Amino acid sequence: xxxxxxxxxxxxxxxxxxxxxxEHLIRGALAALLGLEDDLVVVAEAATGPEALAxxxxxxxxxxxxxxxxxxxxxxxxxxxxxxxxxxCQVLIVTSHGRxxxxxxxxxxxxxxFVPKTVSAQRLAEIIRTVHxxxxxxxxxxxxxxxxxxxxxxxxxxxxxxxxxxxxAPVAEIAERAALSPGTVRNYLSSAASKLGAENRHAAVRLxxxxxxx
Amino acid sequence: xxxxxxxxxxxxxxxxxxxxxxEHLIRGALAALLGLEDDLVVVAEAATGPEALAxxxxxxxxxxxxxxxxxxxxxxxxxxxxxxxxxxCQVLIVTSHGRxxxxxxxxxxxxxxFVPKTVSAQRLAEIIRTVHxxxxxxxxxxxxxxxxxxxxxxxxxxxxxxxxxxxxAPVAEIAERAALSPGTVRNYLSSAASKLGAENRHAAVRLxxxxxxx
DNA sequence: GAAGCCGTCTGACATTTGTCATGCCGAGTG
DNA sequence: CACTCGGCATGACAAATGTCAGACGGCTTC
Numbered sequence: 359x360x361x362x363x364x365x366x367x368x369x370x371x372x373x374x375x376x377x378x379x380x381e382h383l384i385r386g387a388l389a390a391l392l393g394l395e396d397d398l399v400v401v402a403e404a405a406t407g408p409e410a411l412a413x414x415x416x417x418x419x420x421x422x423x424x425x426x427x428x429x430x431x432x433x434x435x436x437x438x439x440x441x442x443x444x445x446x447c448q449v450l451i452v453t454s455h456g457r458x459x460x461x462x463x464x465x466x467x468x469x470x471x472f473v474p475k476t477v478s479a480q481r482l483a484e485i486i487r488t489v490h491x492x493x494x495x496x497x498x499x500x501x502x503x504x505x506x507x508x509x510x511x512x513x514x515x516x517x518x519x520x521x522x523x524x525x526x527a528p529v530a531e532i533a534e535r536a537a538l539s540p541g542t543v544r545n546y547l548s549s550a551a552s553k554l555g556a557e558n559r560h561a562a563v564r565l566x567x568x569x570x571x572x
Numbered sequence: 573x574x575x576x577x578x579x580x581x582x583x584x585x586x587x588x589x590x591x592x593x594x595e596h597l598i599r600g601a602l603a604a605l606l607g608l609e610d611d612l613v614v615v616a617e618a619a620t621g622p623e624a625l626a627x628x629x630x631x632x633x634x635x636x637x638x639x640x641x642x643x644x645x646x647x648x649x650x651x652x653x654x655x656x657x658x659x660x661c662q663v664l665i666v667t668s669h670g671r672x673x674x675x676x677x678x679x680x681x682x683x684x685x686f687v688p689k690t691v692s693a694q695r696l697a698e699i700i701r702t703v704h705x706x707x708x709x710x711x712x713x714x715x716x717x718x719x720x721x722x723x724x725x726x727x728x729x730x731x732x733x734x735x736x737x738x739x740x741a742p743v744a745e746i747a748e749r750a751a752l753s754p755g756t757v758r759n760y761l762s763s764a765a766s767k768l769g770a771e772n773r774h775a776a777v778r779l780x781x782x783x784x785x786x
Numbered sequence: 787g788a789a790g791c792c793g794t795c796t797g798a799c800a801t802t803t804g805t806c807a808t809g810c811c812g813a814g815t816g
Numbered sequence: 817c818a819c820t821c822g823g824c825a826t827g828a829c830a831a832a833t834g835t836c837a838g839a840c841g842g843c844t845t846c
Contacts, residue, residue, distance in 0.1 A: 381668060381689035383696060387601030390693075454595060454668070475595035476619075479604075482597060513823060526775030529803065540803095542825050548804055558804075558832090560774045561740030727793060743833070754832095756795050762834055772802090772834075 372399045373490045376419035378410035378436070379452070380428045384475075388423075391479040398483060407431025411439055419447055421490050423482075426453035426460060434460065434467050441468040448489045452482075458504040459570020461496065471495040510571040511553045519546040521572050524563050586613045587704045590633035592624035592650070593666070594642045598689075602637075605693040612697060621645025625653055633661055635704050637696075640667035640674060648674065648681050655682040662703045666696075672718040673784020675710065685709040724785040730764040733757055735786050738777050 375392060377400055379385040389400045402417040404410035407430035414422055422440060424433035437449040450471035451464050461472050471489040473482065474497055488495045512520065522532040529547075533540040547559040556562035566572045589606060591614055593599040603614045616631040618624035621644035628636055636654060638647035651663040664685035665678050675686050685703040687696065688711055702709045724731065736746040743761075747754040761773040770776035780786045 382692050383666070383689045384598050384601065386693050387598065387605045390605055391601045452597070475597045478596050479600050515824070526770070526772055526778055528771055538824095539826060541827055544802095544804060545806095545825075548806095551804085556740070557742060558740055564740055729794070752794095753796060755797055758832095758834065759795075759836095762836095765834085 372397050373486065374399055374401045374417070374420045375486070376400075376402045376404070376410065376414055376417065376422040376447075378404040378407075378413075378422065378428060378433075379425040380405050381425075388479065388482075392483060392486070395483050398486060405429075407433075407436050410436050414440055414444060414447060418444060421486055422447055422449045423486065424449060424451050426451055426455075426464075434464050434469070437464065437469045438467045448492075450486060450489050450495075456497070456500040456503065457568065457570030458500075458506075459510065461500055461504045462509075462570070465496075472500060473497045474500060510566075510569070512550055512566070512571060516546050516550040516553075517566075517572060519543055520550050520559070520563060520566055523547060523559050524567075524572065526560070586611050587635055587700065588613055588615045588631070588633045589700070590614075590616045590618070590624065590628055590631065590636040590661075592618040592621075592627075592636065592642060592647075593639040594619050595639075602693065602696075606697060606700070609697050612700065619643075621647075621650050624650050628654055628658060628661060632658060635700055636661055636663045637700065638663060638665050640665055640669075640678075648678050648683070651678065651683050652681045662706075664700060664703050664709075670711070670714040670717065671782065671784030672714075672720075673724065673786075675714055675718045676723075676784070679710075686714060687711045688714060724780075724783075725767045726764055726780070726785060730760045730767075731780075731786060733760040734764050734773070734777060734780055737761060737773050738781075738786065740774070 375398060377385055377389055379388070382405065385403055385405070389403060392398050393400055401419055402413040404413045405428070407428045409430070410422070410424060410428070424436055426433040433451045433453070437451070440447055440449055448470045449468065450473070451469050452473055452475055453460070454475050456474050464472055471485055471494065473485060473495070477485070477497070485495045510517065519532060519536055519538070522535050529540050529543050533543045536543065547562070551557070551559050551562040554562045554565045556565055563572070589612060591599055591603055593602070596619065599617055599619070603617060606612050607614055615633055616627040618627045619642070621642045623644070624636070624638060624642070638650055640647040647665045651665070654661055654663055662684045663682065664687070665683050666687055666689055667674070668689050670688050678686055685699055685708065687699060687709070691699070691711070699709045726734065733746060733750055736749050743754050743757050747757045750757065761776070765771070765773050765776040768776045768779045770779055777786070
């Protein structure tokens with residue numbers, strides 16, 4: 359659907375890749391498949407966020423392919439760190455569950471590409487070339503979701519309190535953790551729920567999670 | 573750690589595999605890697621539960637490698653169907669999020685292998701051979717989790733009501749859906765929460781989900 | 787077959803939660 | 817400056833929820 363420049367890669371300079379994903383099966387398989395492409399070479403692999411950062415520092419890849427959810431630190435925070443330390447390294451995020459909010463945060467962190475794991479390896483290779491060339495690529499379906507979901511209507515406090523409520527804690531506990539009066543907490547929860555069109559705070563938490571707003 | 577019989581495969585009869593996973597990236601990569609093994613051949617791929625079933629009927633594989641979470645029908649229900657229709661086909665479940673309850677349900681459905689996606693492709697190939705030989709293989713760590721989590725202490729009704737409560741619906745709605753009095757619903761939720769050591773039903777839902785009991 | 791246990795179900799009561807009216811403060815606007 | 821608007825905060829009231837004691841039937845156990 360999207361046009362990807364299939365320009366000939368510089369023969370003497372293959373694109374150097376960092377692969378980070380906690381699922382060994384996927385990471386290894388991906389490394390093998392991408393390695394088959396003449397113009398791509400996997401120079402480092404990592405299974406956690408911190409490991410990915412360390413590997414990036416050590417090997418200075420051209421493109422970092424990061425899973426969104428990893429132990430330690432997620433793809434977006436790794437991308438933020440990389441942005442500062444290695445400006446020449448482009449970041450591409452790959453994810454199983456594409457939530458609209460994540461895409462937004464990722465782009466804000468300077469990520470150049472965002473794709474679901476439902477793409478084929480062939481397609482991923484093309485996208486890696488696109489990103490390496492300095493262009494952006496965002497999966498059309500995820501982009502559409504993000505646009506239709508829009509921005510979070512929640513204020514800072516509302517989001518904070520909603521997050522504390524995420525594990526089903528009673529209001530009294532939330533109030534203590536947020537250093538607020540119980541009444542205020544109820545108010546925020548109530549307003550957040552009505553903004554999200556939810557019946558109660560628990561449904562609100564579910565919706566906010568779905569849209570990546572917490 | 574676990575001994576896997578490395579017996580020579582029958583040269584003329586490679587193990588015929590069905591691969592089912594909704595993530596194209598992983599499925600394709602896996603197919604490529606497993607195809608490199610001399611004694612394994614991927615004869616069919618599927619992206620959804622129903623598709624996996626149809627493919628299995630058409631190609632009659634020796635081993636079906638199924639993702640636990642797929643659109644349409646999950647790996648366990650596919651396994652149950654296969655068990656009846658193709659008794660000669662052994663089922664191996666692969667998953668990202670290993671919940672204790674899932675493992676138990678899978679084994680009850682006649683699944684012969686259960687592994688997380690953190691294993692290497694090499695290791696997966698060995699496990700496929702183990703399963704094809706008629707043996708079982710369960711990831712030691714997942715097995716330990718399952719044992720420590722134990723069986724669900726919830727009665728049938730408690731689990732049912734808890735499931736209805738999963739999306740944060742008010743009690744009145746749950747009562748209607750379950751054809752019970754609101755008072756009874758509250759009672760079940762309360763008893764389920766206390767059995768799980770949760771403060772309220774929402775925390776109970778979280779815990780039950782974590783342990784794979786709903 | 788009587789006793790005891792477990793799962794199912796119900797209504798009454800106390801607690802928690804959601805809703806509302808209200809006040810305070812800082813930013814932007816005329 | 818005066819005004820308005822939106823975010824932050826609170827307490828009072830009404831509704832939903834959690835807790836409790838108890839009734840009924842099926843099952844095992846002695």
